Structures are given as C-alpha cells and as structure tokens.
Amino acid sequence: MATPTRKATADQSQLDIAGMNLGPEENEKDEAPPKVSLAREKVIADAKAEIEADKLGRKAVSLVVIGHVDAGKSTLTGRLMYALGRVGDKEVAANERASERMGKGSFSWAWQTDGTVEERERGVTMDVAQQTLQLPHRVITILDAPGHRDFIPNMISGAAQADCALLVVDASPGEFEAGFARGGQTREHVLLVRSLGVTQVIVAVNKLDVVEYDQSRYEEVCESLRAFLGTSGFAMGKAHFVPVAAMEGVGLGAEDEKTKKAMSWYQGPTLIDLLDQLKPPMRDVEAPLRMPIANVFKGTGSSTGVMGRILSGVVQIGEKVRVLPGEETAVVKSIQSDEENRSWAAAGANVTLYLTAIDPIHLSVGFVVCPPTALVPLATAFTARIIVFDIQVPILAGTSVELFVHSHDVPAAISKLTATLDRATGAVVKQNPRVLTKGLSAEVQITVRATSMSGPASRAEPVPLEPFSVNKEMGRVLVRRGGETIAAGIVLNVLN
Numbered sequence: 001m002a003t004p005t006r007k008a009t010a011d012q013s014q015l016d017i018a019g020m021n022l023g024p025e026e027n028e029k030d031e032a033p034p035k036v037s038l039a040r041e042k043v044i045a046d047a048k049a050e051i052e053a054d055k056l057g058r059k060a061v062s063l064v065v066i067g068h069v070d071a072g073k074s075t076l077t078g079r080l081m082y083a084l085g086r087v088g089d090k091e092v093a094a095n096e097r098a099s100e101r102m103g104k105g106s107f108s109w110a111w112q113t114d115g116t117v118e119e120r121e122r123g124v125t126m127d128v129a130q131q132t133l134q135l136p137h138r139v140i141t142i143l144d145a146p147g148h149r150d151f152i153p154n155m156i157s158g159a160a161q162a163d164c165a166l167l168v169v170d171a172s173p174g175e176f177e178a179g180f181a182r183g184g185q186t187r188e189h190v191l192l193v194r195s196l197g198v199t200q201v202i203v204a205v206n207k208l209d210v211v212e213y214d215q216s217r218y219e220e221v222c223e224s225l226r227a228f229l230g231t232s233g234f235a236m237g238k239a240h241f242v243p244v245a246a247m248e249g250v251g252l253g254a255e256d257e258k259t260k261k262a263m264s265w266y267q268g269p270t271l272i273d274l275l276d277q278l279k280p281p282m283r284d285v286e287a288p289l290r291m292p293i294a295n296v297f298k299g300t301g302s303s304t305g306v307m308g309r310i311l312s313g314v315v316q317i318g319e320k321v322r323v324l325p326g327e328e329t330a331v332v333k334s335i336q337s338d339e340e341n342r343s344w345a346a347a348g349a350n351v352t353l354y355l356t357a358i359d360p361i362h363l364s365v366g367f368v369v370c371p372p373t374a375l376v377p378l379a380t381a382f383t384a385r386i387i388v389f390d391i392q393v394p395i396l397a398g399t400s401v402e403l404f405v406h407s408h409d410v411p412a413a414i415s416k417l418t419a420t421l422d423r424a425t426g427a428v429v430k431q432n433p434r435v436l437t438k439g440l441s442a443e444v445q446i447t448v449r450a451t452s453m454s455g456p457a458s459r460a461e462p463v464p465l466e467p468f469s470v471n472k473e474m475g476r477v478l479v480r481r482g483g484e485t486i487a488a489g490i491v492l493n494v495l496n
C-alpha cells in the first residue's frame with residue numbers, strides 16, 4: 001500500500017528511532033514533565049468554537065477523484081485548479097509546450113497533477129496526488145487517484161482518507177460502457193469508496209464535447225449510474241450528477257459563457273457549486289482521543305515526536321496518554337500543528353505530539369495514542385463487513401491475508417465466512433457460504449496471526465481498532481493477498 005501523502009516536517013535522517021535503541025537512562029535525565037493547565041471541558045469548548053469559526057468561515061473536506069482509466073480525472077482536476085486560480089496561465093502554457101514535445105499534447109491538463117516522469121510518459125496517474133482548492137465555503141483537499149487497475153492500492157490509500165468522492169465517467173460512445181462493464185474500474189471504485197465509508201458522491205459525466213453536448217446521452221449515462229449507485233449502497237439524496245467537458249473547461253463554473261452556450265438544456269448546479277456544497281465530516285471532539293501514529297522521529301531534548309491525524313477527541317500539553325498496543329504511557333510535552341506551537345489540538349488536525357516520559361522503542365508507526373482512561377480495543381479477532389474485489393482465486397475460510405488498518409499491517413486469516421449480504425441493504429443472502437467470489441459483499445471473521453518470523457510459540461500481536469459504528473476512521477480495514485487487494489470493509493465487532 002502506498003504511503004499516504006502527508007506533510008513531511010520530520011527530518012528523514014531521524015526517523016525510525018525504534019531501531020536506535022536509546023536506553024532508559026536517556027529518560028532519567030528528563031526534566032519534570034509539564035502539567036495539564038486547562039480543564040477538559042474548556043479545551044472541548046475552545047475546539048468547538050474554532051471548528052465553528054473555521055478559518056475564513058471555510059470548512060475542510062477531503063475528496064477522492066475516482067473513475068475508469070482515461071475517464072479524464074487528472075484533466076478535470078487540472079482544469080478545476082485553473083478555474084479556481086490555483087494554477088496560472090504561465091504554468092498551463094509551459095505544460096502545453098512540454099506535453100506537445102513528448103507527443104502527449106492531450107495530457108497537458110493532466111500534468112497539473114501527474115507530476116512524475118513515468119506518469120507523464122505513460123499518460124497515467126500512478127500515485128495519489130494531493131491538491132487544495134479554495135472555494136467560497138469549502139477548502140477541499142483533492143486526492144487524484146489512479147484509475148489503472150495496477151494502482152488500486154494507491155487509490156485505496158486515497159479513498160481511506162476521503163470524506164467524499166468525485167466519480168468521473170467518460171460519456172463517449174462505447175467508452176462509458178467499457179468503463180462500466182464488469183472488470184471496468186467504474187464499478188470497482190464505486191464499491192470500494194462505499195465500502196470504506198464514503199457516503200457522498202458527485203458524478204461528473206465527462207467528454208460531452210465528443211457527443212456534441214447531447215442531452216439524451218447525458219441522461220442515458222446518469223440513468224445507468226443512478227441505478228448502480230443505489231444498489232451499491234449510496235443514498236440517492238447524496239449522489240449528484242453534473243455534465244462537463246473537462247478538456248474544454250465546460251460545466252465547471254456558473255459564470256462560464258461556454259457552458260451556457262454548449263449546454264443550454266442544463267439548468268442545475270455546476271461542478272464548482274456542487275463541490276462548494278459538500279457536507280463536511282463530523283469532527284467528534286467529545287469522543288475519546290484517537291491518534292494513529294503515521295511517523296516517529298527524535299524531538300528536541302529527550303522528547304520523541306509522533307506525527308498523525310487526530311481522528312477524534314482533544315489533547316493538551318501535560319496530558320498523560322497511553323500508546324497502544326503496549327503497556328506504556330507518556331506525557332505530552334508540546335504540540336505542533338501547521339508549523340505552530342499549540343497548547344491543545346482537536347479532531348481533524350494533523351499534528352506532531354512531542355512525547356516525554358516514554359522510551360522511544362515503545363513508539364511505532366501504526367500504534368494509536370489514546371487516553372489511559374478510554375483505551376482503544378485491542379483485537380486479535382473481529383467481525384467485518386467486506387466487499388470482495390475482482391479476484392481470480394476465491395476466498396475460503398482459513399485464507400491467509402495481510403490486514404491493513406491505518407498504517408498498520410499484520411498477518412491475518414479470514415477465519416470464518418459468516419454470510420453473504422445484499423450490497424445495498426446489508427440483508428443476509430446466504431448463511432455460512434463455502435467460498436467468497438468477486439463482487440460479493442459478506443460478513444466474515446478475521447483473526448490476526450502470529451508473524452512467521454517470530455517462531456511457532458509466539459502469539460499474535462493484537463491490533464488497535466474499533467467498530468465502524470463507534471469510530472468510522474478507526475473501523476476501516478483492507479485485506480490484501482500476495483500484493484493484491486482482495487477486499488475492503490468495516491469492523492462490526494471486536495470479538496476478544
């Protein structure tokens with residue numbers, strides 16, 4: 001799985017401190033850890049006020065752009081950035097010239113997001129590119145995911161961070177049908193984002209210039225997709241459709257003269273309007289603190305920096321925290337967010353906590369920081385609702401897999417096939433199925449295995465996770481086998 005794009009404030013040479021084996025004597029020289037100075041209620045009230053005010057009144061939303069290979073995802077993202085003033089005419093002209101030179105003129109807009117030489121040479125997106133769009137009411141982090149099937153794991157890492165999805169489909173004759181056919185990425189991506197908990201989707205019906213902005217073609221595509229989104233578990237009130245031609249920049253913004261002329265039959269909101277109305281995620285500041293560690297590095301003095309996104313709750317300087325799995329506690333010495341020092345931080349923030357009174361060997365990527373009084377459950381077995389991908393070899397009870405939760409991956413097994421489910425309603429279709437084949441939704445039991453490296457006597461290391469109903473972001477899992485993602489889903493219950 002690709003490393004999610006994240007702000008790199010850490011000095012790379014100082015990473016992996018766990019391997020540096022700093023002895024406990026380092027900690028003995030610690031000055032006294034700071035004390036908590038604010039009542040928890042006060043921090044929660046301040047966090048709520050800050051979220052309410054949200055800088056400049058704009059609310060943050062993250063959006064993953066999905067769709068079949070060549071549907072125009074990168075072109076549309078590049079055009080959006082231009083329409084919103086994120087890239088200037090100079091940059092556009094430079095990309096046009098350079099892509100012409102490489103004989104890839106039609107990809108010049110995609111180059112705004114497809115940054116690597118290989119991506120540009122092949123004309124496909126391989127990793128998840130991250131951009132920010134400033135709209136009147138929203139700040140949108142756009143994750144442009146790759147459409148090509150070889151890069152599905154990268155797409156998943158984008159989807160796992162997203163609140164909403166922008167599905168791009170190619171309306172050209174035959175192309176929509178190819179992308180939508182079994183084995184096409186339109187279906188796979190839709191199922192995948194839904195199974196990872198995304199509920200809002202905007203469908204951009206693209207390349208309408210190819211069909212001369214034919215209204216009936218637009219409606220035909222919408223109709224097929226509407227039915228499919230419904231059976232994939234999307235509430236119809238949360239799916240919006242918009243006609244566009246990304247290459248020409250048609251359908252993006254209201255004041256666009258081209259749009260008015262080309263699609264006089266369309267009176268609905270433009271793509272930018274729809275993006276500006278996306279519902280921001282709930283930021284649960286009252287729930288217990290949950291922060292999976294995405295990076296560990298040596299801090300100043302005897303402290304150790306741990307970086308990550310606070311999924312829920314609040315944290316302040318002086319607070320005692322527990323790091324799971326493991327028996328250790330630490331004290332928060334200082335907090336940094338957006339390169340500023342803070343006395344507290346809350347759900348939704350990407351932060352670095354500088355921890356003291358803990359030996360760094362107990363801090364690893366994938367571990368979770370939480371309050372000692374409200375621990376994250378540690379699972380060695382749990383039930384999950386999964387969607388099975390386009391696999392060749394079916395899943396049997398006992399199938400060995402790699403389990404991904406946040407940045408944590410551990411060996412596991414699909415230990416029991418409980419039932420196959422209706423994808424839309426979740427109702428049981430068949431109890432105790434013998435095998436799971438591609439496209440099925442199912443309830444299964446997953447058991448964490450001991451690592452083979454650690455010998456037969458070793459025990460499985462439990463994984464910190466929570467049911468999706470309790471904490472959405474702590475309850476999403478991915479299942480891979482032999483380097484291929486075979487299923488994605490949500491945690492129902494922790495069994496042990």
Ligand SMILES: Nc1nc2c(ncn2[C@@H]2O[C@H](COP(=O)(O)OP(=O)(O)OP(=O)(O)O)[C@@H](O)[C@H]2O)c(=O)[nH]1
Nearest residue numbers: 069070071072073074075106124125147245246247
């Ligand atoms: N005619 C026409 N062509 C378009 C339009 N949008 C994109 N294209 C072309 O479609 C091709 C693929 O565009 P990309 O933006 O790279 O597609 P993508 O979905 O990002 O592709 P991957 O990231 O590789 O999955 C390019 O040749 C674009 O120029 C459009 O609105 N009209």
